[in-house]
Amino acid sequence: MIIEDIWFDLKDGRRALLRSPREEDIPGTLDYLVRSAGETEFILRYPEECGRYTPELERAVFERKNASPTEAMLMCLVDGRVVGNCDIAVLPHIKARHRATVAIALLQEYWGLGIGTRMFRELIGIAEGFPQVTQLELDFIEGNDRARRLYEKMGFRIAGVHPDAFRFRDGSLHNEYLMIRKMNR
Ligand SMILES: CC(C)(COP(=O)(O)OP(=O)(O)OC[C@H]1O[C@@H](n2cnc3c(N)ncnc32)[C@H](O)[C@@H]1OP(=O)(O)O)[C@@H](O)C(=O)NCCC(=O)NCCS
Numbered sequence: 001m002i003i004e005d006i007w008f009d010l011k012d013g014r015r016a017l018l019r020s021p022r023e024e025d026i027p028g029t030l031d032y033l034v035r036s037a038g039e040t041e042f043i044l045r046y047p048e049e050c051g052r053y054t055p056e057l058e059r060a061v062f063e064r065k066n067a068s069p070t071e072a073m074l075m076c077l078v079d080g081r082v083v084g085n086c087d088i089a090v091l092p093h094i095k096a097r098h099r100a101t102v103a104i105a106l107l108q109e110y111w112g113l114g115i116g117t118r119m120f121r122e123l124i125g126i127a128e129g130f131p132q133v134t135q136l137e138l139d140f141i142e143g144n145d146r147a148r149r150l151y152e153k154m155g156f157r158i159a160g161v162h163p164d165a166f167r168f169r170d171g172s173l174h175n176e177y178l179m180i181r182k183m184n185r
Pocket residue numbers: 040042043084104105106107110111112113114115116117118139140141144145146147149150153
């Protein structure tokens with residue numbers, strides 16, 4: 001689905017824009033995906049695993065998300081630069097259509113400015129428009145305290161653990177946690 005322009009103020013006084021992805025966002029998105037993979041251990045890929053990200057793939061993802069009635073992607077732009085994105089997708093199977101997954105990531109220099117909080121407000125608002133969806137779900141890697149605090153603030157609670165789901169380059173093993181937020185229906 002298409003989400004029209006949402007402007008809001010960052011904690012440092014700058015203005016930020018949330019909206020659905022457009023063709024012109026492709027170069028900035030590729031840069032953000034590779035850069036963010038190198039800035040934090042808390043997303044799935046290392047930078048050298050980002051080769052699958054190509055302009056063609058991003059164009060196809062943007063088109064699919066924008067055309068879908070049960071999925072949305074929101075890009076965040078600051079001073080015209082893609083600084084992160086988030087998305088929501090209702091699970092497709094009949095038995096799982098009451099569930100929607102959400103995901104989010106930002107470039108490091110834009111952490112702590114309130115973008116994540118605003119993105120989650122919008123994602124929850126979009127989910128409220130899916131009458132069949134009764135719960136939102138996400139995963140985070142052990143140690144990602146900033147993400148965990150954001151999710152708890154937005155009403156998510158830990159519902160399960162996948163022990164030793166990830167091994168970082170330094171050899172350390174980390175659990176993955178499932179969080180769920182029940183919709184008030
Ligand atoms: C996790 C992430 C999306 C959070 O977005 P953000 O824009 O930085 O979050 P916000 O600025 O809205 O802050 C949200 C909450 O995080 C918490 N927080 C902020 N700074 C923090 C810090 N230094 N340490 C721990 N928690 C912190 C606060 O509770 C804050 O809420 P508050 O401002 O009302 O006090 C962002 O940091 C990010 O992209 N990280 C890397 C990728 C990632 O981890 N993605 C999630 C994968 S599960």
